[in-house]
Amino acid sequence: xxxxxxxxxxxxxxxxxxxxxxxxxxxxxxxxxxxxxxxxxxxxxxxxxxxxxxxxxxxxxxxxxxxxxxxxxxxxxxxxxxxxxxxxxxxxxxxxxxxxxxxxxxxxxxxxxxxxxxxxxxxxxxxxxxxxxxxxxxxxxxxxxxxxxxxxxxxxxxxxxxxxxxxxxxxxxxxxxxxxxxxxxxxxxxxxxxxxxxxxxxxxxxxxxxxxxxxxxxxxxxxxxxxxxxxxxxxxxxxxxxxxxxxxxxxxxxxxxxxxxxxxxxxxxxxxxxxxxxxxxxxxxxxxxxxxxxxxxxxxxxxxxxxxxxxxxxxxxxxxxxxxxxxxxxxxxxxxxxxxxxxxxxxxxxxxxxxxxxxxxxxxxxxxxxxxxxxxxxxxxxxxxxxxxxxxxxxxxxxxxxxxxxxxxxxxxxxxxxxxxxxxxxxxxxxxxxxxxxxxxxxxxxxxxxxxxxxxxxxxxxxxxxxxxxxxxxxxxxxxxxxxxxxxxxxxxxxxxxxxxxxxxxxxxxxxxxxxxxxxxxxxxxxxxxxxxxxxxxxxxxxxxxxxxxxxxxxxxxxxxxxxxxxxxxxxxxxxxxxxxxxxxxxxxxxxxxxxxxxxxxxxxxxxxxxxxxxxxxxxxxxxxxxxxxxxxxxxxxxxxxxxxxxxxxxxxxxxxxxxxxxxxxxxxxxxxxxxxxxxxxxxxxxxxxxxxxxxxxxxxxxxxxxxxxxxxxxxxxxxxxxxxxxxxxxxxxxxxxxxxxxxxxxxxxxxxxxxxxxxxxxxxxxxxxxxxxxxxxxxxxxxxxxxxxxxxxxxxxxxxxxxxxxxxxxxxxxxxxxxxxxxxxxx
Numbered sequence: 001x002x003x004x005x006x007x008x009x010x011x012x013x014x015x016x017x018x019x020x021x022x023x024x025x026x027x028x029x030x031x032x033x034x035x036x037x038x039x040x041x042x043x044x045x046x047x048x049x050x051x052x053x054x055x056x057x058x059x060x061x062x063x064x065x066x067x068x069x070x071x072x073x074x075x076x077x078x079x080x081x082x083x084x085x086x087x088x089x090x091x092x093x094x095x096x097x098x099x100x101x102x103x104x105x106x107x108x109x110x111x112x113x114x115x116x117x118x119x120x121x122x123x124x125x126x127x128x129x130x131x132x133x134x135x136x137x138x139x140x141x142x143x144x145x146x147x148x149x150x151x152x153x154x155x156x157x158x159x160x161x162x163x164x165x166x167x168x169x170x171x172x173x174x175x176x177x178x179x180x181x182x183x184x185x186x187x188x189x190x191x192x193x194x195x196x197x198x199x200x201x202x203x204x205x206x207x208x209x210x211x212x213x214x215x216x217x218x219x220x221x222x223x224x225x226x227x228x229x230x231x232x233x234x235x236x237x238x239x240x241x242x243x244x245x246x247x248x249x250x251x252x253x254x255x256x257x258x259x260x261x262x263x264x265x266x267x268x269x270x271x272x273x274x275x276x277x278x279x280x281x282x283x284x285x286x287x288x289x290x291x292x293x294x295x296x297x298x299x300x301x302x303x304x305x306x307x308x309x310x311x312x313x314x315x316x317x318x319x320x321x322x323x324x325x326x327x328x329x330x331x332x333x334x335x336x337x338x339x340x341x342x343x344x345x346x347x348x349x350x351x352x353x354x355x356x357x358x359x360x361x362x363x364x365x366x367x368x369x370x371x372x373x374x375x376x377x378x379x380x381x382x383x384x385x386x387x388x389x390x391x392x393x394x395x396x397x398x399x400x401x402x403x404x405x406x407x408x409x410x411x412x413x414x415x416x417x418x419x420x421x422x423x424x425x426x427x428x429x430x431x432x433x434x435x436x437x438x439x440x441x442x443x444x445x446x447x448x449x450x451x452x453x454x455x456x457x458x459x460x461x462x463x464x465x466x467x468x469x470x471x472x473x474x475x476x477x478x479x480x481x482x483x484x485x486x487x488x489x490x491x492x493x494x495x496x497x498x499x500x501x502x503x504x505x506x507x508x509x510x511x512x513x514x515x516x517x518x519x520x521x522x523x524x525x526x527x528x529x530x531x532x533x534x535x536x537x538x539x540x541x542x543x544x545x546x547x548x549x550x551x552x553x554x555x556x557x558x559x560x561x562x563x564x565x566x567x568x569x570x571x572x573x574x575x576x577x578x579x580x581x582x583x584x585x586x587x588x589x590x591x592x593x594x595x596x597x598x599x600x601x602x603x604x605x606x607x608x609x610x611x612x613x614x615x616x617x618x619x620x621x622x623x624x625x626x627x628x629x630x631x632x633x634x635x636x637x638x639x640x641x642x643x644x645x646x647x648x649x650x651x652x653x654x655x656x657x658x659x660x661x662x663x664x665x666x667x668x669x670x671x672x673x674x675x676x677x678x679x680x681x682x683x684x685x686x687x688x689x690x691x692x693x694x695x696x697x698x699x700x701x702x703x704x705x706x707x708x709x710x711x712x713x714x715x716x717x718x719x720x721x722x723x724x725x726x727x728x729x730x731x732x733x734x735x736x737x738x739x740x741x742x743x744x745x746x747x748x749x750x751x752x753x754x755x756x757x758x759x760x761x762x763x764x765x766x767x768x769x770x771x772x773x774x775x776x777x778x779x780x781x782x783x784x785x786x787x788x789x790x791x792x793x794x795x796x797x798x799x800x801x802x803x804x805x806x807x808x809x810x811x812x813x814x815x816x817x818x819x820x821x822x823x824x825x826x827x828x
């Protein structure tokens with residue numbers, strides 16, 4: 001009801017209630033205090049009466065009972081005759097009170113009044129509180145029901161003590177009803193005074209409140225009108241003057257804050273908005289040409305839209321159809337769960353059919369009760385970033401030279417097709433004698449030949465097939481639902497088309513032939529890697545047979561499987577008999593020639609076959625899980641070598657490759673920590689290299705694991721960068737110190753080539769993220785000059801040094817390399 005009263009009426013009502021409640025409270029307090037005082041006075045009066053009776057009794061010898069009185073009744077009557085007159089005499093002096101004597105020896109009341117009745121001469125109740133004094137020997141006051149007066153009384157029990165023993169007790173009491181009558185008689189006399197106090201209080205309040213209301217009316221008028229000049233505060237009363245001054249200051253602060261807020265909004269390329277709980281705009285900061293003029297499909301708003309046009313309209317109406325439900329769901333969940341949402345990305349369709357990307361974040365708007373009234377957020381146009389990310393994604397999954405799918409895309413597609421458990425064929429295609437074209441006509445012409453070959457193969461593909469450039473002059477083709485005979489016919493058709501139809505390349509007719517290796521699922525493998533490897537084996541056999549032909553993987557698969565099993569067994573023996581050793585390849589600062597670090601590379605000293613390259617045994621070690629033990633051995637030996645060089649005064653960073661299997665072991669972090677402690681190598685001199693295939697799986701888990709390694713002080717490098725899904729967003733999440741550009745990019749870089757563009761982009765991106773760059777496989781001076789011009793920090797490759805034994809590597813660390821890049825390979 002009070003919500004409908006004006007503030008003036010509320011002040012009147014609240015003031016009156018305050019006075020009334022205060023008066024009632026005061027009256028109740030005084031009443032209680034008066035009751036306590038009167039009750040105390042009554043007890044004091046009763047105490048005096050008992051003391052007076054005790055004094056009279058002490059000088060009276062009648063309590064000494066003659067021995068000749070033998071019967072109980074005679075003794076009781078004798079005492080009553082002596083004591084009853086004393087009681088009656090006292091009660092005449094104190095009308096309305098009661099008193100009496102009790103003999104412990106006779107266990108009987110022997111005299112009492114008023115209203116004496118001989119039938120009352122009997123023992124007191126077992127539950128009577130009077131019996132307490134025989135234990136305490138002290139007077140006891142209480143409120144209880146009187147046995148002699150048959151009414152509730154205020155009483156004092158006084159023990160009669162002779163020779164240290166209580167021989168009886170005296171009591172004095174007053175009826176509670178009489179006491180209450182006396183109390184209300186006193187209170188009635190105070191009532192006029194109390195009423196006068198309330199009346200004076202109400203009159204005084206009326207005067208004070210009236211003046212306050214007048215000031216308050218002026219105060220409200222000025223606040224509503226935003227007339228908040230602090231110089232006008234003097235006309236108000238003290239309290240309102242302070243409030244007015246504070247409100248004025250607060251309003252000025254709010255105005256300044258709002259101005260700063262608007263300035264910030266204007267300075268950034270974001271739109272700030274607010275909606276109600278249904279998602280309808282209640283505020284938009286400014287007009288955005290792209291969001292407002294292009295996004296909305298509502299013709300009534302699309303011509304000359306302004307922020308005002310959108311107030312009351314749904315914020316979802318401009319979202320692209322395929323994204324609308326997801327955005328609406330995120331908004332609804334945030335409202336229902338009373339939480340923010342962050343970085344919701346969605347698309348808007350322009351009137352010209354263009355798709356633009358936006359990112360929004362918002363927090364709930366809550367009232368004082370915590371109820372969500374709507375959302376407040378900001379929206380940014382991220383179209384340019386999305387285009388860049390899409391370009392990087394495209395480059396990650398496509399070959400930059402031919403724009404065909406690259407190895408990563410092919411392997412993923414092949415794995416997906418294998419999961420369907422249907423027949424398929426993999427064709428490994430190689431351009432015969434392509435090196436001759438490069439050597440005679442130059443790399444630019446060779447690049448153009450590969451582009452034309454890619455387009456030609458693409459035109460010859462059957463429906464559903466996928467073609468990719470695997471690297472160099474090699475192409476891979478996967479054909480779903482394909483049996484051996486169909487694969488052989490397709491291979492023959494491709495070979496014939498190249499053999500009999502020369503290609504036009506830059507005004508030249510080029511005659512090329514191709515060789516094809518074929519593997520079939522499931523006959524020749526049940527994984528992507530197996531099928532590609534077996535197709536590669538078949539291709540090798542086709543080339544060995546004279547090129548310009550095809551070969552299907554057949555009996556060789558059994559032999560290869562046996563060789564693989566034999567090699568696995570020999571690997572176990574090698575691990576047991578310590579047949580592995582490490583070589584080290586320097587990572588050189590090309591500007592100073594100093595060796596910054598080395599990469600530890602494993603080799604196998606086979607007792608019969610000699611030194612075996614890791615290219616031949618690492619894949620088998622990974623398949624058999626032996627890579628975990630081998631990887632731990634490499635880590636241990638590399639740390640020991642780095643510690644030896646450090647103790648000799650030649651500190652260098654030791655880079656160690658970590659396989660995905662080893663990285664995924666639950667105890668990998670503990671193994672690294674234990675190895676560092678055991679070898680006493682400071683963590684800053686160890687660098688662990690992981691591949692992109694590790695980094696892009698289970699991002700959150702990988703990120704936490706990398707952070708744990710960083711917490712140890714270890715350096716982290718991303719190996720073979722550019723061959724996988726090189727997402728800028730992933731790189732930002734990982735604590736990577738260094739990027740290693742894969743040798744496949746370095747091999748083909750030359751002026752104006754696509755590899756050049758890709759390499760430049762990788763270096764710029766790494767530097768933008770604060771990372772160092774290592775170029776692998778640098779073998780030519782022209783490659784070094786290119787990388788130096790792009791400020792590539794470290795170079796690794798045969799141009800400086802192949803992998804060498806520890807003593808040779810130490811000599812290189814001590815001497816460094818010549819700054820003459822054309823002679824770098826001769827420094828060793």
